[in-house]
Amino acid sequence: GQSLEQPSEVTAVEGAIVQINCTYQTSGFYGLSWYQQHDGGAPTFLSYNALDGLEETGRFSSFLSRSDSYGYLLLQELQMKDSASYFCAVEETGGFKTIFGAGTRLFVKA
Amino acid sequence: DAGVIQSPRHEVTEMGQEVTLRCKPISGHDYLFWYRQTMMRGLELLIYFNNNVPIDDSGMPEDRFSAKMPNASFSTLKIQPSEPRDSAVYFCASSLRSSSGNTIYFGEGSWLTVV
Numbered sequence: 001g002q003s004l005e006q007p008s009e010v011t012a013v014e015g016a017i018v019q020i021n022c023t024y025q026t027s028g029f030y031g032l033s034w035y036q037q038h039d040g041g042a043p044t045f046l047s048y049n050a051l052d053g054l055e056e057t058g059r060f061s062s063f064l065s066r067s068d069s070y071g072y073l074l075l076q077e078l079q080m081k082d083s084a085s086y087f088c089a090v091e092e093t094g095g096f097k098t099i100f101g102a103g104t105r106l107f108v109k110a
Numbered sequence: 111d112a113g114v115i116q117s118p119r120h121e122v123t124e125m126g127q128e129v130t131l132r133c134k135p136i137s138g139h140d141y142l143f144w145y146r147q148t149m150m151r152g153l154e155l156l157i158y159f160n161n162n163v164p165i166d167d168s169g170m171p172e173d174r175f176s177a178k179m180p181n182a183s184f185s186t187l188k189i190q191p192s193e194p195r196d197s198a199v200y201f202c203a204s205s206l207r208s209s210s211g212n213t214i215y216f217g218e219g220s221w222l223t224v225v
Contacts, residue, residue: 031211042201042216043153050211087153091212095165096141098214100153 002026004101006088011107012078020073020104022088031091032064032071033098038084043100046086047073075106083108112136114217116202122223128190131220133202134183143203143214144177144187153201159185192224 004024012018022032031050035043049055049064049071061074075082085103092099115134123129135142143158157167162179170177174193179185189196203216 033211033214035214042218043214044216045213048211048213089214095158095160096207096212097155097158097166098143098212099155100145102152 002090002092002099004088004090004099006086006101006104008102009105009107011109013109014078014080016078017074017076018078018106020075020086020088020106022071022073022101024069024071024088024090024101026090026092026099028093029066029069029090030093030096032062033089033091034060034062034073035087035089035100036084037087037103043087078108080108080110082106114202114204114215116200116217116220118220119218120221120223122225123192125193125224126191127224128188129192129196129222129224131187131189131200131202131222133185133187133217135185135202135204136206136215137183139204139206139215141205141207141212141214142179142185143201143205144185145201145203145216146198147201147219148198156187189222192222194224197223 006022033048034046037043047062064071087103089100117132144156147153156169157177159179177187199219203214205214
């Protein structure tokens with residue numbers, strides 16, 4: 001089966017940098033995605049990695065190590081509006097089934 | 111561009127009643143997903159379709175749940191009979207497979223309460 005692990009909660013101050021880790025186990029790995037969800041809203045796509053290395057999109061970066069079954073989301077210059085839940089999601093080979101982790105709740109403090 | 115459209119946005123129903131959730135995916139997308147989100151279980155994949163064909167329904171919790179996709183622009187998730195433990199937010203999502211990955215676009219969700 002599949003499993004994803006990420007911390008349940010992270011707290012950081014405005015302007016800081018925070019890293020949210022994700023480890024996964026899956027029978028057939030294709031790629032790792034990150035999604036953001038604000039309270040009462042829908043998950044929205046942030047980043048995707050299929051190959052090892054770092055992908056950068058503005059203040060957000062995502063890293064993948066396929067050999068370690070590990071990835072992380074890096075948020076820089078934190079803003080209050082970044083307070084939300086962040087989900088890693090594994091896309092599997094074959095039918096491209098996408099399974100989400102339990103989510104990490106990020107609290108940004110002033 | 112219109113995103114994924116779900117209806118109803120909110121529904122309160124009595125235990126034992128039939129519930130039908132509807133979804134219109136983004137035009138041109140070839141994958142459609144139904145997810146359920148609760149505090150206890152997180153975001154669970156119930157079923158997904160590729161080109162209107164169900165690929166994996168292993169996440170459908172019980173026979174009370176069924177999903178259809180009669181055409182590329184419409185899908186339904188039906189619960190019959192509904193139970194209080196079915197209370198959750200049900201998200202429909204769609205994506206277009208490409209070489210750069212599988213960005214999934216979510217609808218706003220259908221908030222279901224079964225009393």
